[in-house]
Amino acid sequence: MRLPERQLAVLEAASATDERTIGDLAAETGLKPETVTGAAFELRDEGLLDVTETTRERAELTDEGARYVDEGLPERRLYRAGRELGAADTPVSMGEAIGAADLDGSAVDIALSNFARKGLGSIDAGELTVVPDADPSDDPEMAALEALAAGETLTADDVVDRLDSRGVVRIVESVIRAVTLTDAGVDALMAGVETAETVAELTPELLASGDWRDVEFASYDVEADAPQATGGRKHVLRRTADRVKDVLVGMGFQEMAGPHADSDFWINDCLFMPQDHPARTHWDRFALDVEPMEAIPEALLSRVERAHREGWGEDGDGYHSPWSADFAREIALRGHTTSLSMRYLSGHAGAPLDPPQRYFSVEKVYRNDTLDPTHLLEFFQIEGWVMAEDLSVRDLMGTFEEFYRQFGITDIRFKPHYNPYTEPSFELFGDHPETGEEIEIGNSGIFREEVTGPLGVDCDVMAWGLALERLAMLTTGADDIRDLHGTLADIEFLRTAEVSY
């Protein structure tokens, strides 16, 4: 039998009676562990080796842990400094000991909380005393850190667990592979195996010389484990946004653009939101201390004022509550992108629009909410509207079904809702794929005449605001919005999450 050199080396280093790990074989053959792993799987496929895999937990130094290996654990440095200052005989000021130990920042708290625990001394009324015969070099935690730094493998025990909870080590799972010779492997070795010259890579030289005709090529095991290479990647939320845009463009929509900071006029007044509506108080909106917006078309402003004061249409009735143009001109961060819909529907963002029209945006909005698993203070809204003659609720529902179907979501539900600017209105719900919990994914409706009339639109407009983050939660399975972005987001999740479609 002829085998490539590395396979032969691994075969010869393996035993029929003892399991040898990849690490053992690498040490014995002088080959790299990944080369040994590759050869072991090739030999397994040829029936010459058995490969077993066990998952083991082992400790790994964190950056902080690696630093302590060099500098010493903070509590041990405090002990040494205290001793040198004579704290074995008379208490010394804690500030002085901390200074002498050269500790600052979080290292001070770490030193103090572990000092007494380890029986190195005590702290009382700002004075530090050290136990004279405590031997700080006899410290299992430090010994464990040094062993890890020296490349030893440690599995979880009390000391490692304590270091883990201190954030000095982390527990990682690793797969340990071990091999044994099969009967066929033993037979092959007894019968004698020769090395076959194999070539792993086709080079220009091989091609030019024509030697490629005579050499034997190593086969690739495309399923073998390989070191993971993680390059740059678009953030999962951005990828979801891109996908949403593609889907909506595919459904015949055009994109809207407009300011993040806008006047209350476009954000709220055009939407027939009464000026004393709770959402318009300073509690809910991020007001900006800047000059009010002068550039609001006068005719539109007075039509909107009329709708608020007296109503619009034959049996319209306004709010009969105070309305002030000054308030309408004030600037805030938009709490929804429906402000863009107002700008476009009014014709103010470009030419007046003739039905039918479809517009969308996937843009950021800002709300003074309380941060929790499903709420962020700023998030992306998928805004959209369709302007056409004779739209019905069926058109609205059908549009959403079509849209969410593109993301594999086929079980959305609608609940009647109230918005001051739409009638009828619906909230949309979907089920979280992991937790099964019902989550709100959007809000929608058909604009009232009080909204479309003053804007100069005389046909139907159905519209919505959907939450991009919620859609991403449904497609990625993330069950906390903070897993998607922000400091809590898991880097591994960001590296691997797929936007399913």
Ligand code: PHE
């Ligand atoms: N502005 C609404 C929101 O932020 C969404 C919406 C837009 C609802 C248009 C109906 C019509 O929740």
